[in-house]
Amino acid sequence: MDNLTQQIFSENMLQYLNGSPTAYHAVENAAVMLRNHDFQELKETEKWSLHAGGKYFVVNNHSCIIAFTVGGGDLAQEGFRIIGAHTDSPGLKIKPGACMLTPDGYVKLNVEVYGSAILSTWFDRPLAMAGRVIVKQGGGLVERLVKIDKPVCMIPNLCIHFNRDSNTNCSYNKQTDILPLLSMKEEGMEKGDYLFELIQKETGIEKTDILDYELFLYEYQKGIFMGPNEEFISASRIDNLCMVYAGLSALLESEEDGKKCKVFAAFDHEEVGSASAQGAYSDFLPHTLERISKNLGLTDDACFQAIANSTSISADTAHAVHPNYSDKHDSESCPVLCGGPVIKYSASQRYSTNAFSAAYFMEACRRAQVPYQKYVNRNDIVGGSTIGPALSSLTTIPTVDIGTPVLAMHSIREFGAVVDNFYAKEAFRAYYEDKEA
Numbered sequence: 001m002d003n004l005t006q007q008i009f010s011e012n013m014l015q016y017l018n019g020s021p022t023a024y025h026a027v028e029n030a031a032v033m034l035r036n037h038d039f040q041e042l043k044e045t046e047k048w049s050l051h052a053g054g055k056y057f058v059v060n061n062h063s064c065i066i067a068f069t070v071g072g073g074d075l076a077q078e079g080f081r082i083i084g085a086h087t088d089s090p091g092l093k094i095k096p097g098a099c100m101l102t103p104d105g106y107v108k109l110n111v112e113v114y115g116s117a118i119l120s121t122w123f124d125r126p127l128a129m130a131g132r133v134i135v136k137q138g139g140g141l142v143e144r145l146v147k148i149d150k151p152v153c154m155i156p157n158l159c160i161h162f163n164r165d166s167n168t169n170c171s172y173n174k175q176t177d178i179l180p181l182l183s184m185k186e187e188g189m190e191k192g193d194y195l196f197e198l199i200q201k202e203t204g205i206e207k208t209d210i211l212d213y214e215l216f217l218y219e220y221q222k223g224i225f226m227g228p229n230e231e232f233i234s235a236s237r238i239d240n241l242c243m244v245y246a247g248l249s250a251l252l253e254s255e256e257d258g259k260k261c262k263v264f265a266a267f268d269h270e271e272v273g274s275a276s277a278q279g280a281y282s283d284f285l286p287h288t289l290e291r292i293s294k295n296l297g298l299t300d301d302a303c304f305q306a307i308a309n310s311t312s313i314s315a316d317t318a319h320a321v322h323p324n325y326s327d328k329h330d331s332e333s334c335p336v337l338c339g340g341p342v343i344k345y346s347a348s349q350r351y352s353t354n355a356f357s358a359a360y361f362m363e364a365c366r367r368a369q370v371p372y373q374k375y376v377n378r379n380d381i382v383g384g385s386t387i388g389p390a391l392s393s394l395t396t397i398p399t400v401d402i403g404t405p406v407l408a409m410h411s412i413r414e415f416g417a418v419v420d421n422f423y424a425k426e427a428f429r430a431y432y433e434d435k436e437a
């Protein structure tokens with residue numbers, strides 16, 4: 001394995017993570033990467049004219065993206081090679097009616113919990129703010145991405161003197177305990193003004209033009225490589241932007257003269273169940289596959305053939321065995337950091353892997369000369385899920401659930417190994433290329 005290649009990939013991946021505090025920014029930065037590699041943006045609302053050898057992408061809601069390349073082979077016979085991931089991460093979303101004034105003179109932000117975040121990790125950290133606003137412009141409505149990359153608020157812990165159980169029995173009320181402190185009340189200022197004033201000051205967008213917003217808080221401190229040999233990565237949103245970056249990089253790097261149609265899809269709202277117009281349970285992917293097929297001149301019957309000849313990978317981070325809690329894993333299924341991507345199994349179909357889909361991923365790893373590991377939950381622990389069940393059930397395409405092993409999943413700062421993401425990218429590339437190394 002070329003160390004310099006691996007280092008460049010890892011540094012770019014960290015830059016992508018740090019530069020993408022929300023799903024909107026993850027998609028925006030993915031689009032930049034795609035345009036830099038001559039991918040053409042398609043609009044769902046416009047006519048498409050696809051051709052063999054073409055490279056395209058289409059965005060939905062600015063938080064979900066499908067990129068694809070059209071191979072030179074017979075699509076009905078060759079099918080699609082699909083990799084899917086998700087753009088969202090658990091965290092805190094600013095509610096409508098954002099600002100609250102307390103009798104003590106504090107200005108607090110009213111927030112709601114998005115997904116299953118580990119709330120304790122959000123305390124005592126400088127937090128920044130990002131997302132999008134909808135503004136009036138030229139008689140229409142326009143979306144503007146917003147990133148206030150400054151430490152603008154903080155959720156202070158209650159001191160141990162007022163909570164002697166801090167280290168033994170700590171729980172948080174989601175409604176009252178996690179509201180960040182934004183500012184001190186100023187004379188004459190209405191509570192509704194604070195957030196809009198801040199947006200206007202930091203972005204130049206006139207506060208009177210802002211009709212609505214979707215804003216999230218994120219950790220101001222950036223992700224870093226760490227460990228004696230910088231073998232680890234400590235960052236926000238490792239779940240699942242590492243897999244987005246690895247999948248996208250594989251699509252961009254894989255050779256262009258293949259026969260198959262290569263597809264990369266990144267959905268929003270996985271952390272809240274995937275049921276939205278931008279989520280994996282939407283028809284966005286099935287519609288797009290059908291539209292590609294028909295645009296290339298396939299008959300209805302040939303479209304069904306193309307789907308039946310397709311395979312897919314659901315890429316999402318996996319549970320590495322914890323150094324202090326190894327009993328949380330099945331004793332025969334303990335993936336470790338630096339051990340390569342993890343194939344995830346679940347008899348109850350919380351992961352979509354079956355023997356066939358696992359086998360084609362194992363073959364991709366063999367061709368890429370990277371290691372892989374296997375994971376199945378303990379019978380007495382339910383565990384998480386992924387976009388895999390949505391992807392496989394909606395499209396009827398075989399799907400393997402895999403991901404790089406991480407610790408502290410859903411913490412504000414997650415923890416992984418640098419090499420695993422490179423291994424995953426190499427495996428994805430081999431999957432797309434379908435040839436011996």
Ligand code: ZN
Pocket residue numbers: 086239240270316317
């Ligand atoms: Zn995830």
